[in-house]
Amino acid sequence: MDFEPSDDQRLLVESVTRMLSGAYSFAQRKGYMSLAEGYSPSVWSQFAEQGLLGLPFAEEYGGFGGGAQEVMLVMQAFGQVLVLEPYFSTVVLAGTGLNVAGSSEQKASVLPAIAEGRLKMSFAHGERQARYDLTDVVTTAKRNGSGWVLDGSKTVVAHGEAADRIIVSARTGGDRHDADGITLFLIDAGASGVARRGYVSRDDTRAADISLSNVQVSDEDVLGAVGDGLPIIQRIVEAGIAASAGETVGAMEAMNEITLEYSKTRVQFGNPIGSYQVVQHRLADMFMAQEQGRSMAMLATMSIDNPDQATRTRDIALAKVGIGQAGRYVSQSAVQMHGGIGMTEEYAVGHYFRRCMVIERLFGDPAYYLNRLASEVG
Structure with a gap:
């Protein structure tokens, strides 16, 4: 795969960067965090x-027909300013x-609404006992006539509180x-039996725990084949790993830029520490x-x-x-280079570190x- 950006991709990055430069300073982001939604509806x-x-959606559904590389570039721009909006949960996870x-029928009903900004979504799979095991699911769906009844709970659902579906x-x-x-x-977030407890995650984004009690859904709400959801x-x-890898690259770029500038202005023993x-x-x-890390993000994107x-x-x-490993090294180094100020709420580096x-x-x-890799070798 050729990772040299095309002219269209360069224009995409330039337009996103230009928009964010006017809407996403660190001070503006702190203001968005204090809103009831935890993000800016205006930016959305x-x-x-x-x-x-x-x-990433086909043109027939109101999309632009982009692919994983375009999503990675957008997420990289988002990582540079720590975007709070539910793009990852709606477009990347649910959209995938x-x-x-x-x-x-499902695409025609949902994707245009996402593209127009009328519909926000989340992906609820993780459960308390599962940790990282994708097969560990105890939430049940039982036949009830022509439909299904869902019972169980999901935890740490990204932007689960803001989701419409x-x-x-x-x-x-x-x-x-x-x-x-x-x-x-596919369930409606406001359906009878759906309860959500929203909270702020450690990285300032919103998440929710979701409980399902006797939630009624129809066969038309099944996504894919019954019993074949794991693939x-x-x-x-x-797709989430590839997109978040791009976001991490953007965050590392921002931390390196901030730290380099700080090294030029912070004076110790009579000289800038950068000397x-x-x-x-x-x-x-x-x-x-x-x-x-950028190479690893490209590998993930290429693999999709x-x-x-x-x-x-x-x-x-x-x-x-x-x-x-790259994100951890750059984050920890950036905080260490800044000293105590690096972990304060008033300074941006600590926020990048947490994300x-x-x-x-x-x-x-x-x-x-x-x-997992070691077990394959063994």
Whole structure:
């Protein structure tokens, strides 16, 4: 895959960067955090106006027909300013599920509404007992005439409180850890029996725990084939890893820029700290980690459309380890270089640090994927 941006991709990045430069200073972001939604509805509307919400969807559904590379570039720009809006949960996670498994009717009903900014979505799969095991599902969906009844709970659902519709996984057959028997459903967030407890995550984004009690859904709400939801979930997770890798690259770029500037202005022992060789070496190491992370983000993006599942799974695991290690090194180094101010709420570096630490654990931390890679070798 050629990762040299095309002219259209350069224009995309320029337009997104220009829009964010006027709408997403650190002070503005802090203001958005204090809003009831936890993000800016005005910025969300700007995303829709610029076509970002329909970026990966086919033109027949109001989208622009973009792919994983375009999404990575947008997420990289988002990472540079720590965007709070539910783009990741709506467009990347839920959008991937619909693109991969949605029927023509489901796509026609949902995707244009997402592209226009009228519909926000989330992906609810994780459960308290599961940790990173995608097959560990105890939420149930039982037949009830021509429909289904869902019971169970989901935890740490990104932007679950803001979502209008939710993709939920539930077990329609098999035992707790069986790969078969998991089914995905499209449910209305306001449906009877759906309860949400929203909260602010450690990285300032919003999440929710969702409980399902006797939630009634129809066959038309099934996403994909009954009992065959795991491959769809895997594709959603892979898309999420690739997109969040791009976001981490953007965050590393911002931290390196902030830290370099700080090294030029912070004076110690009568000289800017950037004049000392040990600081210069650390800055060089941070830049190298950033570029290594960029390569891992490219690997993840390149792997998304690989039809060989075994190769795709291995490459995604490698990318998750690499981007996690790079993000951790740059984040910790940036905070250390700033000293105590680096961890204060009033300074941006600490916020980048927390976001990178959350992404590092999203869908599995590096240790989890290293164990998976090691088991393959063994």
